[in-house]
Amino acid sequence: MSPVSDALAVKPAFEDRNDIFTNVNPLWRPDGMKAVFGGALMSQALNAALQTVGPSWSVQSMHCQFTSAANIDSPVFYHVHGMDSKKTFLVCNVSARQQERLIITATLRFTRSSYSVGTGLQHATPKPKIYLGPDPKHYRSGEGTAKGLCEFKTAPDPSCDPQSPAGNRFRRLVRLRSRIPHPAGTRDHVVALAAVTDTYCLGTPGRAHGLSLLRPSEASGEAEAQWKVRQMGTLSHSIHFLNPQAVCLNEWMLEETWCPWAGDERGLVMLHLWSQDGVLLAVCTQEVCDPLPST
Template sequence: MSTLIRPPPVDPSKSAIENVLELTQLSDIDPDLFTNTRPLWHPPGARGVYGGAVIAQCLSAAQRTVSKNFTIHSMHCYFVLAGNSEIPVIYHVEHVREGKSYATRTVQARQRGKVIFTTTMSFVREDSGGQVRVEHSTKMPVVPPPMEGNDDLRFPQGAEGPFQSQKVDILNNDSPHPHVKKTRQWIKARGEISPAGGHEAHLSALAYMSDSYFIGTIARVHKLWRYSSARAGNSKSTIDEEVLKKLLAMDDESLKRVPGIRDHDIQRLQRLRNGEDLSRETKPEVGMMVSLDHTIYFHNPREFKADEWMFTEMETPWAGDGRGLVFQRIFSRDGKLIASCVQEGVVRLKQPTDSKL
């Protein structure tokens, strides 16, 4: 069973992302215990549930244990084990500190008694910085605005996904140096987040979306192939075969709207569609890519809406030793920096002969 308690009907007064992230408080056991109200999504081909959902639900749980005048400003997370979408998640919030200006919480997400995810969060009291402050912020780059009614496909969720996105061309994509490239997209929660959700719902939605194609930045700037077919070699496919079949059935214009798929991906899908044997190709291919940790610094946390377009820009300063590091900045539509994120993950290439890696 994927939830501890039978899920209630979807609440039409809430946005899709609010329903996805809904928590049930287990007050009869412990007021600091929560569980997922609805099943968590397991992306096809992924090792476990979508990490953004666990990040966001940990934040939602912690926000329910602090005073309304305290707001999240940072969270530092570690992915410990892959989450199983068939098992309920139990979130335990620990009150680490109750200060006048700052409060600290840790949250552990557990399945069958094992920790699958842990995070430490710091909350700050509103207006605790004083009347005179040190202030500066980086500027949002000039990019084409989002186009209403022309959303990218949130593949494989499609129109059913809880948020929308529109990709922007990779900056410096022709450079031979991956570290100077920047991947960019517009994102927003689908529909309107309910007034009852308050700023907390917008922050949880932002946390959910922050994990979208994050560590995948490294594959994109290196132009690594991620979509192989079992018939294109003896090695196991790096993506679910059903997803690959859907990709192969799409026309080129539809493929261009799928976030994470670039021109070199489309070219190889075209070749697979034409029945070419790609088993002898030597181009590097992703063998394993999974997040290890995830950090979010929230700026101006009450001055944005996650159901309005936000611009994200990602770059990777380093990759090596089977890992990679990615930085992400998130801006509101009007150019205000609202979050800075960091993620490190395992990024291993398929090895042609050694299957022990």
């Protein structure tokens, strides 16, 4: 297993139960933060569900609600329940608890890996062209990124205008820092993808208004301290896995986020994620608790 797969691994919590799982290794948190990284919790919830449904099922969607922040001092227990299996699809729920406190709930939908839906309508948003500059810099921490998980290259859009925040789009190339030693589309890649989708969304409402999560002296992206993000949090996060068989976290993927609405100390964030060769891998929505000032 890779270091990332180790960090996201779960195991049965009890020998006589196959529906309750717990984290194998210490929970992952960003540097300087007391709370556990929410993307890691989503990945572990997905991992628990995948171990329950068996190898013939492939995940289609995952809808999460965050209710409390988890801490690193106690294990999290993932209860898989509400299994409803049909011929071609399966739905289940996962509730994650820490010291009897509910921290996240997830509803997941799976389809049989061998099931073909035939020749229906087909289209996908194409991968946008980006400009990285003559010497793009690799970052290993920064706005919204859990240090140690990803590395990325920013792709700034000169047309971004803080006066028109709803129209601003933010792009970057992203991949895991450590390789997953398995082929594209295998479960380790899909589980890690869930965590990656949570590394860039949180700061998007502020970013759309020209605000940084980092102190001015740390705006290079190398900073470990993520000071303003401590005031923020994820309320809900949904992932639609469009082409899980093409997911490869070892290659550079393109992320694009934007915030079509913000108000009442909340922000709605959209995310598209493409593979290196242009396959649309996932579409996500995230609702953010965002008490940052507008100026």
